[in-house]
Amino acid sequence: MRGMNRSLVSEFLLLGLSRQPQQQQPLFLLFLIMYLATVLGNLLIILAIGTDSRLHTPMYFFLCNLSFVDVCFSSxxxxxxxxxxxxxxxxxSFxxxxxxxxxxxxxxxxxxxxLAVMAYDRFVAICHPLHYTTKMTHQLCSLLVAGSWVIASLNALLHTLLMAQLSFCSNNTIPHFFCDVTPxxxxxxxDTHLNEMxxxxxxxxxxxTPFVCILVSYIHIICAVLRVPSPRGRxxxxxxxxxxxxxxCLFYGTIIAVYFNPSSSHATEKDTAATVLYTVVTPMLNPFIYSLRNRDLKRALWKVVHRKIFSF
Incomplete structure (x- = not known):
């Protein structure tokens, strides 16, 4: 009987971003452009870091992984x-x-x-610069990334299995552009009490927990930087x-606004706008944010682009 109850709904209908026909085409073009920019920008970051031996450091190793995750996230x-x-x-389909x-x-x-691991990396680099190479070893960096994948996969599996146990009887319309947990x-x-709990x-x-780690890291960073006598050094x-x-700020602001109250009565439009920010806009902006103020990365990106242009 439980299997029959859950099989009553074999598929869901995603209403998308807007129900106005005149807005469908502009939104399609906007999403297509943002997706192409996300994939191209993050792949260039990965390629630049992979081909430049000077960027084979913990900071760029984590940035490379972040770019890979952003491509998958948007995809x-x-x-x-x-x-x-x-x-x-x-x-x-269900x-x-x-x-x-x-x-x-x-x-x-x-x-x-x-983001938490990258904050810790900055903490070690600024607060303990003489011990940076001995603390941020290749083994530790690999372990931090691998451990993150394991915990993230187990957490996702838990929520997915709990969702699979629920019954969906008649209404199968999701007022969203993807299968979000709240809708x-x-x-x-x-009864969804266990899922919400x-x-x-x-x-x-x-x-x-990672957010607290970021805050603690930056508190120590700020204290260390304020002790630097030179304004240029600070x-x-x-x-x-x-x-x-x-x-x-962009990532956590949108995540907290959407997910910390799954039974809330927030307007669907506000929830959708927030989810667009962290699922589409943030992955697209990350390559630009990290590369615009980083000379080494800009130099590596220019070499990659220059090499590809002349190869054609």
Missing amino acids: TTVPKVLVNHIFRSQAI SGCLTQMYFLFQLADMDNFL LLKLSCS MILTEGAVIMV WKAFSTCGSHLAVV
Whole structure:
């Protein structure tokens, strides 16, 4: 009987970003441009770091992983939006919906963990510069990234399995452009108390712990920088953290606004706008934020582009 209850809904309908026909084409073009910019920008970052031996340092190793995660994160939602628009379809299968939700959880957690790891890297570089090479070893960096993948995958699996246990009886319309956990909980005709409790407890711990690590790291960084006698030295130290802080504020601001109250009565338009920011806009902006103020990375990117142009 439980299997029959869950199989009553074999697919969901994604209403997308707007129900106004005149807005569909501009939104399609906007999403296509942003997705191409996301993929191209992040792949250039990965290629530049991989081909320049001077960038084979912990900071750029974590940035390379962040770029890879951002490409995957954006690819989890945007291609489905584009395909649905081309084929004039809103359908996504039940299994496809759960798969999309799994990767969203996993990759959002990875973004979360990598931002915390990058904050720790900056803390060691600024507060303990003489011990940086001995503390941030290749083994530790690899372990931090691998551990993040394991925890993110287990967390995503937990929420996906809990969602798979729910019953969806008749209403299968999701007022969103992807299978987000909050709209799915509202559609369920079974008790969602456990799901909501896990989001507010275990999910909150997964989100808050790295955020606290970032705050603690930057408190120590600020204290260390303020002790630098030279204004130029203070500015140079702060400038290495500016890009990371901008990404942290954008990422956490939208995540907290959407997910920390799954039963809230927030307007759907506000939730959708916030999710567009962290699923589409943030992955697109990250390469620009990190490269614009980084001379070494800009030099490596220019070499990659210059080499590709002349190879053609």
